[in-house]
Amino acid sequence: MRTGFCLIALLSAFVVASTKAPSDLSLAVSRNIDISTQLSKYVITINAKNKGNDVSYFIHPIPKEQNHHLSYITASEGKGKKLQVSQVDDSFGNSGYVYYKIEFLSTLKKDSSLEFKVEYVLSEYLKVYPTEITQSESQFTLWEGSSNYVSVYSVESDKTSVKIGNGKVISHTGTKSSDKIQYGPTNNIEPFTSNKISIHYENNAPFIVVTSLERIIEVSHWGNIAIEDHVEIVHKGAKLKGSFSRLDFQVDRRTNSPIVKSLKATLPAQARDIYYRDQIGNISTSMVRAYDNRVEVEMRPRFPLLGGWRTNYIFGYNVPSSEFLYSSGSNFALKVPLIHPLYDNMLIEKAEIKIILPETSHNIKLVKPYSVSQLPDSLHFTYLDIVGRPVITLQKDNLVEYHSQQFTIYYEFSSISMLREPLIVVGALMAIYAVFIVFNRFDFSIVRKDGNIVAHSKTD
Incomplete structure (x- = not known):
């Protein structure tokens, strides 16, 4: 005891x-x-x-x-x-x-x-x-x-x-x-x-939440990086009680209102060819302001967002590859933020980022400033591709502005591979030209150059 x-x-x-x-x-x-x-x-x-x-x-x-x-x-x-x-x-x-x-x-x-x-x-x-x-x-x-x-x-x-x-x-x-x-x-x-x-x-701050973000970053060694976002948004603030009045909305002069009239995205200073559309088509109600260190894009949806309302859109732009891509011989480093601020005090519930590298890129390594889930690599095929372009797919939940940090992707790429697609085009044109020359040497007419009709005799 x-x-x-x-x-x-x-x-x-x-x-x-x-x-x-x-x-x-x-x-x-x-x-x-x-x-x-x-x-x-x-x-x-x-x-x-x-x-x-x-x-x-x-x-x-x-x-x-x-x-x-x-x-x-x-x-x-x-x-x-x-x-x-x-x-x-x-x-x-x-x-x-x-x-x-x-x-x-x-x-x-x-x-x-x-x-x-x-x-x-x-x-x-x-x-x-x-x-x-x-x-x-x-x-x-x-x-x-x-x-x-x-x-x-x-x-x-x-x-x-x-x-x-x-x-x-x-x-x-x-x-x-x-x-x-x-x-x-x-x-x-x-x-x-x-x-x-x-x-x-x-608290009249907009409770705008991106429920789903699919970002595609496509890298080209011909001087351009194309970025496109597929965004689904919901207003998770207090839900609208009763009906919506367009007239009351137009005369509302409150400086602080939970109703969301526009979204403001912050892009790199070199962003160009900006577009913004939804399922219906292009949305022209947007404004671009260029500053020394950034570009701000104010986007107005087709309708204001109240509590419980949803919308979706596609937003894209191009940046010079010199903005994010660095090289030393055949070694390359892509330093790009996985997300950019889509609006002030943003919240993204789920994000999937696909980074498409040039064809024949190999020995790929990813350096992360914070933890993300990396899916198995895949291939993306587009015009003139033979073996496909490597695709790095990353997933992350519960993102805020803090997560718009740069990731670095190291990879190797032979500069000779840049000639692959031009050579394919040149080869295809030469093949077409050669076929044209060969066919041009055959006489497919039924009338000879001397004007006589070619007769085919039949033996009984």
Whole structure:
């Protein structure tokens, strides 16, 4: 009996030890949360002081109900120096959270301090309430969270600022100042302390979601890269209650309205030959503005988008290959963003990107700035192709503007292969010309040049 009791005590001690915070860090935390659009954006500045043994990493918890909506998470220290972030399976004594390990660039010694930032975005986390509104009403959303930073460490001081915009606030706690609500400062917070709060506020930002994006990037070594997007969009804001009035829409002078009248895409500065069409045909109601570092395209759908309404379109353009393609001998590097911002504070639920390389490209390698799913390579055939063009297919869910980063595809391509298609054309023309010459030498007429008719005798 005594032995069993000792064994239980030993196991209990092991569990406590395994779930203990990994170091004796003490934190001073400042949080900035932006919920003024359809996305929830978190920027957390942490000053960590080490009071114990040397430590090389930090554990950041995210509530499970928020982690389901996580689009990305990054960390940095100093002047934007990126830190490695990875999810860990340990529960640290509280199974209500998902934990992320942030590795420091160098070991944090005892009695030393380090300031770093944690940034992440939640998509489709805000709740539209009420879920239905009339055409003339404003849209309201509900955000739920904690007034303090929940940590596996002790927090000496904590303050939080939540940006909600300039609209009406139905309910909140904390102190409202201009377009923000302030919480704290709060001192001496124990690990895993969470003060639940909710904010119900006016949010007329468009809740536009791209439910499906198929992007095709076709590379040509003849000086052009063609990019085409097939986009399906739905407005996931408060649904329209009642009927839509075109007259009321025309006279609506609200500067902030949940009704979406246009979309604005940001393209590379060298973009040209821009087109925009839907299933019916070309849409002429678009405007292109060229700046030094970008091209902005404002696109107006055939009808405005209200809550629950959908639309789809095809959007494409060309860019010079010198914009994204680099070479050294037979080695090439394609550096291209997998997506570009389709509108402000965009959200893409599902994206599939197909990158079509020139025929005979080989030894292909992909370098990714973030994780994506890569499907088996395939071939694409077009005019004059013999063996087909390699196609790299990538898939990614839950994308925001952060994901419009450059990917690099390295491949080898012989410059002699560029002569393949011209030689095919020349060879085909020569073959046609040769056939014409041969046939021209035969006399298929029934009248000889001397004017006599050619007679065929029949022997009885």
